[in-house]
Amino acid sequence: MFRSLAGRTVIVTGGSRGIGRGLVKRFAEVGANVLVVSRHLEQAETLASVLGSNVSAFAADVTNPESCHAFASTALKRYGHIDILCANAGIFPVAKLDVMTSEDFDLVLSTNLKGMFLSISAVLPAMKQQQWGRIIVTSSITGPITGYPGWSHYGASKAGQLGFIRTAAIELAPWNITINAVMPGNIHTEGLDSLGADYLAKMAASIPMKRLGSVEDVANAALFFASEEAAYITGQTLVVDGGQVLPESLMALEEMKEMF
Ligand code: NAP
Numbered sequence: 001m002f003r004s005l006a007g008r009t010v011i012v013t014g015g016s017r018g019i020g021r022g023l024v025k026r027f028a029e030v031g032a033n034v035l036v037v038s039r040h041l042e043q044a045e046t047l048a049s050v051l052g053s054n055v056s057a058f059a060a061d062v063t064n065p066e067s068c069h070a071f072a073s074t075a076l077k078r079y080g081h082i083d084i085l086c087a088n089a090g091i092f093p094v095a096k097l098d099v100m101t102s103e104d105f106d107l108v109l110s111t112n113l114k115g116m117f118l119s120i121s122a123v124l125p126a127m128k129q130q131q132w133g134r135i136i137v138t139s140s141i142t143g144p145i146t147g148y149p150g151w152s153h154y155g156a157s158k159a160g161q162l163g164f165i166r167t168a169a170i171e172l173a174p175w176n177i178t179i180n181a182v183m184p185g186n187i188h189t190e191g192l193d194s195l196g197a198d199y200l201a202k203m204a205a206s207i208p209m210k211r212l213g214s215v216e217d218v219a220n221a222a223l224f225f226a227s228e229e230a231a232y233i234t235g236q237t238l239v240v241d242g243g244q245v246l247p248e249s250l251m252a253l254e255e256m257k258e259m260f
Contacts, residue, residue, distance in 0.1 A: 007031065020038070024055060035079070063115050084133070087120060087137045146244075185244040209243055210242075
């Protein structure tokens, strides 16, 4: 039996929709106080209002250091401590190399990679002071393990996050702060919906479990990293992908079809 996270304070960046919303809901369900952070306040507030008094919203842009410090100080003012950060905010615009501009590249790296760093920097003083903290980064299989045309900048940002957490884990260990990453495969979110029904159907067909992941699948992995019981796990990753990265070829999936 896992010890309760009730009363812990969690900040979820990119918490207003998609995987972030799944994280917010799951942490709220187990009794944590949750600050939902996204650039657009209305969506975050709507979510907070349906989840109850232990969830509140704040508008911040993770590409901006002052904005990150503002969400950290708001969490401290509202809840008195910051225990868990889900550094989840991210974007995945598509641009193949022949059309990718310097601005396209900078926007993805500054949101996904630098935004993660700025979010972490903002909460560290509070976590260090209390000598306890859990940081959970939402990386991806895309970049660290796989590739997909149009997402070279995105893949670089997601692989970069894993490079970051390995050194950060060493630096933060003396303060009892762990940092780990979940690596989702294709998770059914509004963001993914925007890629179209055809993309979603083809993706589901390429996953051994024959379905896209749910935001709850990812949130459960994050909940584990946030737990008291995961105290001795840091700098590590957990792939949440229904086996998506496992088939070594299309033939491996074809073989599966013949078995059922
Ligand atoms: P999503 O549905 O598009 O949601 C993205 C969230 O991030 C929103 O809350 C958005 O709110 C927020 N956000 C974007 N830019 C921001 C910024 N500069 N500052 C603050 N908040 C910002 O995306 P998702 O699919 O849930 O993805 C969430 C994370 O999971 C990303 O890091 C993504 O790389 C990762 N991931 C997703 C999948 C997948 O299949 N969906 C797979 C692997 C990894 P605002 O627009 O209001 O700011």
